[in-house]
Amino acid sequence: MALAKIVYASLTGNTEEIADIVAEALENLDLEVEQEECTQVDAEDFLDADICIVATYTYDDGELPDDIVDFYEELQELDLSGKIFGVVGSGDTFYEFFCKSVDDFEAAFVKAGATKGADCVKVDLAAEEEDIVKLEAFAKTIASKA
Numbered sequence: 508m509a510l511a512k513i514v515y516a517s518l519t520g521n522t523e524e525i526a527d528i529v530a531e532a533l534e535n536l537d538l539e540v541e542q543e544e545c546t547q548v549d550a551e552d553f554l555d556a557d558i559c560i561v562a563t564y565t566y567d568d569g570e571l572p573d574d575i576v577d578f579y580e581e582l583q584e585l586d587l588s589g590k591i592f593g594v595v596g597s598g599d600t601f602y603e604f605f606c607k608s609v610d611d612f613e614a615a616f617v618k619a620g621a622t623k624g625a626d627c628v629k630v631d632l633a634a635e636e637e638d639i640v641k642l643e644a645f646a647k648t649i650a651s652k653a
């Protein structure tokens with residue numbers, strides 16, 4: 508059974524809920540899923556996974572959350588060739604750099620040599636019905652690549 512690892516950063520819960528939605532959708536597609544908060548893991552834990560997923564919010568003018576910076580820096584040093592990746596996240600369209608951390612993680616995965624398994628999903632604050640549809644489609648597409 509393919510293993511999907513989801514690593515998330517979340518301050519007020521929106522991104523954790525997004526990670527939960529993706530995890531449940533992947534489990535319903537018969538994948539084994541491990542979900543961890545970003546300070547509890549090392550980026551190299553992705554080496555055990557077939558599918559590597561990051562869920563992150565964006566802070567202060569398009570910055571990465573402090574909690575996930577170490578993970579982000581480690582990630583870029585890895586060789587993740589042969590791995591499938593996907594990135595989802597929450598932001599707020601009020602800000603100029605909406606969900607920029609999602610784009611930053613996409614670039615980090617590409618630098619690490621991973622293959623994009625599905626288009627990123629950016630959610631405005633908490634996931635609503637239309638976002639859940641997008642997140643489930645993300646899970647279905649990425650699962651089909653494993």
Ligand SMILES: Cc1cc2nc3c(=O)[nH]c(=O)nc-3n(C[C@H](O)[C@H](O)[C@H](O)COP(=O)(O)O)c2cc1C
Binds near residue numbers: 518564569602633
């Ligand atoms: C001080 C502050 C700065 C923020 N800066 C950005 C930003 O630059 N871009 C963005 O898309 N969202 C920004 N946000 C919005 C958060 O990313 C958004 O509230 C998100 O849902 C938080 O996710 P969480 O509930 O998982 O912590 C900011 C929020 C705060 C409080």
